[in-house]
Amino acid sequence: MLKERFVLVVVLLLTFTGFAQTRNPLIAKELTEQQAWVDSIYDGMTLKEKIGQLFMVDVFSRDPKSVTDAVKPLIEKHHIGGLIFSKGGPVRQARLTNEYQALSKVPLMVAMDAEWGLAMRLDSTYAFPWNMTLGAISDNKLVEQVGKQIGLHNKRLGVHINFAPDVDINVNPENPIIGNRSFGEDRDNVTDKSVAFIRGMQGAGVLGSAKHFPGHGDTNQDSHKTLPTIPFSRKRLDSIEMYPYKKVIDAGIASIMVAHLNVPALDNRPGYPTSLSKKVVTDILKDSLGYQGLIFTDALNMKGASNYDAPGEIDLAAFNAGNDILLMSENVPKAIAKIEEAYNKGEITEKRLSRSVKKILFAKFKAGLNNYKPIELQNLYEDLNKPEDEVVYRKAMASALTVLKNDQAILPVKNIEDKKIAYIELGDDSGTPFYNALKKYAEITKIEAASASEYSTKLEAFNYVIIGFHRSNDNPWKSYKFTSREIEIIETIAAAKPTVLDVFVRPYALFDLENTSNLEGVVMSYQNSSIAQELSAQLIFGAIEAKGKLPVSVGEEFKINTSYEIGTLRRLKYGIPEEEGMDSEQLKGIDNLMKEGLTDVMFPGGQVLVARHGRVIYEKAFGYHTYTKKQPVQLDDVYDLASMTKILATLPMLMKRYDEGKFKLDDKLGTLLPVLQGSNKQNITVKEVLSHYGRLKPWIPFYTATFDDSGKLSKKYYRTRPEENFSLKVAEDLYLRNDYPDSIVKIIADSDLLSRRVYKYSDLSYFLFKEYLENTGGKDLDHLTQENYYQSLGAHTMGYKPLSRFAKSKIVPSENDTYWRMQQVHGYVHDMGAAMEDNIGGHAGLFSNANDVAKMMQMYLQNGYYGGKRYFSKETMNAFNTCYYCKDDVRRGVGFDKPQLGTVGPTCGCVSMESFGHSGFTGTLTWADPESGIIYVFLSNRTFPTADNRKLISSDLRTRIQEVIENAVIP
Template structure:
């Protein structure tokens, strides 16, 4: 006995003071305290209690009480050292965890298989990208962040060890069990990703476990069902399969899991599992590789091991081989008895038992079980589903997306004005998020059909086809292949149309697609999650660039590391607030303010959008089209923008002409418009009137002159159906005389000026600029704005005369007109003057949803650049976004509204002086701030049913929301 105790002391000193090639990963900073705790626990144990520590049993938190009670019996009677939780739910597991710990004399080590997060096993938890997806990422810091988030989630659940990462090198595409669980086929990439993942997860306080030693990547068999053979030479094993283990050991991996494999080069006994081999576990892993951390068997109930010996004997064999923890024994009481018997016979020494048990206790101290605390159940779901998780997921997925082929630079989509794009969905899972995200950038038509024969006729008029291949994202083992019909459909479409194929499954799916000759673009999106779909759509349109590299080889066409970097066209991106330094909880106050607006009857419904740094981070619809509450507001609905038309239609056209040196701010109105020559307006400059400092009257009610003496509409001006010289459709069954727009200009030309030069907001100059632009450009504002801006911006919901291009039920009514048109105004401009100009006014008439308004505002923030196109120069933007008359008390820029000079004004008073925007009479508002790069859009129909409702204005709701947005910026 004295000899054994002396030998034990020498072994422990060597093992726990770093007297070897690598530092022991189980040592805590408080080594002396750790050693004392371990010794005290160990010395107090009976032999059975020590043996019990070697066992970790599995349990489902969804199991019936009879099964969970059976685990409690094992804890009390067999003193097991740990539990591995599997399927279930977080709250159930937390409560069960606490019950088990309470029943145990020595705190239990809790483990999980949570390779891509708790969602691998638990409902209502966050699923992070699979390893194959992470393998495409070039920045390993992102992989480290993923590992850290997974570690934090495990720690919150009271889990001490996560059996991750899989470090197998998936050389074999037919591997049935590894596949997407591997970082790829390149040993260096797999190793680097593994080290990064370990650093992140163990940095969060959760022990990692590299698996499946010595390497399960190059086999087409599943060790859950049989004993796979790895037939390679020792040289090959050292250079490929086992290469990552040397590096992760140096990186401090806390544990390694030994697989059930038949590896003749390492174990000469035929069909003998590596998990039971002393040569492999002790001779190779412990002695040659100098690994000092915990060694786990893979589950002993797997066929790869359990077929070898009966329960109990297999556990004894595994312990003799050198494993420390026997995972998921088929019969714990029998196994304990066999090991106890072997100990009493001297087949297992105290030194051997002490080595494993004390390693387990060292690990328990390392994870804080010396000061065990039960899992806190309050806010559990919230803590496991935080915004930070999505930030990391989105960053990882965006970095993984890989362009495999880009013939003729088909990606990203450019020149939207000459594209007619169709989307075809293949596979057996939903691609709806992908389709909806694509539609944010351009007009996309979804074409349905079950075969090429059915699809091709429907694709006749399209010149760009996006095919999305979508299969289940539930887990990495789901079927991922193309069907024969899918392949035939893809090849037939690609033979006739410019085609982009976007694959939302593992890369190996492409092995069946033998011919990609006619496919111009191929994107590997790896997974069919909603975020993957959303981000891939953003990549296609150049909002984000492609950065990933293919982590495996797909035949001869797509070799490992295949990639095309596509770059960004600086179109709007879409994401969440925390990605751009905004607090989503603070932004959530917008919801409360909008509910206040609905409750106080400020408007029937509205849209609100917030973007920062070119990314839309908040976009919601509220309420209904009208107070009848029959139709909810959707994000595709368009609103009458009223005076926002000034800065979204007329002003950009004037800026274009200025940029082309066809117009200056000092040009006089009489020069631009001959009709003004000789009038009191001929010498007023462009700068003055666009700054609302030109002495023009604020408004003239042009429509009142068209009533007869009895107060009814005069037949001199109106018809109920189109006739010669009466085809300006003011509203339903109401047609105005064709020459009345000229009369409006004449009325303005003859109108008096204000008695002195003061700041006075006026619509009148925009009637004049409309005429100027249409006369000089040879088209109306509707055609000009589409031609020069909206088509190429992808603002397909923005424009005049929405009834000509948008379904009526997607157009929000603006008023019940009881004074002129005598009908519900829906799809016709609310402003009377603009309606009399055929609904195409320079000051009003534009309709849009919030998303397309944001595109225009982002183009302004980017100083005239958007979607790969330069619309005008930064110098032009600066010229128009300048307050030239601030010293005279005029806050306006040239066309743009600017922040107030005093206390009262259009903003919250919390935006920069360089910010700009505009509001609209119907209850609309938009603002952009170059300093914070924030865009805010508010669209409502506060004028419905009557414009007399001024509650929105008096409540300052729009500027209060703006204040919430500014306060949501993180320090």
């Protein structure tokens, strides 16, 4: 016995020549302890127990108890060595595993086919990208990360060996069973990806398994249904099909699965499966390649094997061929009896049996089964669905997205202001995440039609078309081809309009398109997952780069490694907190605070957005438009921004003028506005008034001067329907005299100054700067901001006069006015002074959703650059984001609000002094911090139904939310 043990150790440690492993992959660091455990277990086994270790039986955790209980006798009576779990759920599987393990004398080795994660077999678990998607990635470190996450999931569920990766080189596009399961058709890329995946998964403590030896990639038959023939020469097989195995063996792959294939060049017996061939398993895999790890048969109940011989005979042949573990035998008791009979006849030696059984035990020790512990059920679902998983998925998918064609540099979308974009959804699965993501960047119209000709008619007004082709993402075998109708639609549209086709299926779908010459852009997104759709939309609009390379060839036009690497236009990205070093659990505190706001009747509803480093990582809508709770707030609803207008409309226009050298911060108001010459305001500087340090009154209630002596609106100023000189619509059925805005400027010019120079927030300078901008720009502030900023930023919800652009149902009402307009203010600016300026105020009047506010704030953080366009210089941003009078206890920058200098102010007191923002009377706030890269947007209508409701203000809810955001930054 001692001699046998010595021989085994020597065999296990032996270094083979040629492509042999330098170290046995089953040996653990604790070799002495491992050897002792293996020997003690083996020595205590009966013959039947030893033979039982060779079998791995399949279990479906979704099956009824009567079926899953049938496995128990195989454990207790026949002493099987392992289980392979398939369809079901994680908690059910964990319970069954614990139950089965408790019955087994030797801990069971648990395996799964989890090539792209547990979701390949189980519900409620995370699905990672398919291998074909990973094959498009240039950075193999990302593939390693995917392998690691998959390994961690397997380990958490008590799975010791994952039958992954699939290292088949998918040379044949018609392959019915491999396809997306392969990393591609290039042997080196497949090999590199396989090694990276193995490094990650086995580094997480789960044994890997390369399959399907000697190579299942170049066949159009499925070995589940028949025995495919691989008709190539040994030279070809060595250079292509078997090439990856040489490398993964050297990389330490723990096991290899042998396929059911007919390969005449390796074994010339007609119709003889490789899984049963000693020439293949022993002579080539074990001897020529020097492989020392576990060798599995592919499932023995597959037709590629089971058609060859009877149950039991198949198992015996597979063991005699050199396999260690017989997977999914059709009849375990019969197979055990056959092998025992052969052993007793001397046809199987003790040395042969002990080699396989001890390898299995070595693997069990390596997997930690020497210290077996039951699976902990608590938090199992949460542990298998962590934010870290999505971070890895997003990184991998973003790096895989591949631009295959980019004529006229149609990608990414530039100059949004010149584009009228249509989206067309083809395929039989949802493209809604793609469409919704596209709408984050621009105004996108979804077009639906029954035929190609009808599409042509409906697309006449559009000059940019995005077609998404969406088919099921459930598994890699789903249908992926275009229909003849879809081909006609694509070709007709592409011939008439600049068109981008985005394909959310395997690359081979492009074979169906005989003519792609008219397509300016083709994007390969590989899968139709929600994340793939969202990221692909971000690529199209230049928020993320295109870095992927086509892992297979598709005809003459799209060769392997086809790739157009396009950079970014630095538009907002969208993702999850952990991508930017923030804790999603901590950010749930925002949800709690918003619920508090709703419960305490601080506001009927609102939107909150958080971005960091140019990525929106939190964006939610809460509550309703009003307290009637009839209309929930949606993310594309628009709010009255109130005084946020100052920094989102007037200020950026002033910064542009400043950047163009039209004025200096020390210029006098009288120089910019002749109407102020001779007034008490002519010598006040731009810097002073924008810092709220120019002695201007805080506010003048202009509307009160339009009441008559009885306290009603004077007919001198108003009409209930538009007339020649009364066309300024301040509310429904209420029209103001056209010249009243001039009166407002005159009133301001004639108003008194404060008695001393002190910090005092004032709206009045923004009436004056509006006058300046419109006089010098030749257009009203609405048109100026749209043409200079919002349209090119893709901020399509931002602007004045929302009723001219949106359905009333998309606009959140701001107040039930009982003091002036005597109606619900809905779609008109809440601020009275701005309403009297035709709803276009320099200090108020802007409406937007949170997403478009974030675009403006991100443009500021990027020092005047966004979407491929420079709006003003970094120097200009610095000039306006400077507190010039901090020494005088004035916290403001030039137009921007800044953090408090003492204990009271607009922020949580936990942001940098470089940060800036503004709040609004209606219950709004936005803030950006160059130091942390964080943008925060809070929108509400706290003034509904009455502005007397100051609960939001007194509660400091907005700054408490800001504190939650800052605390969510992971140190």
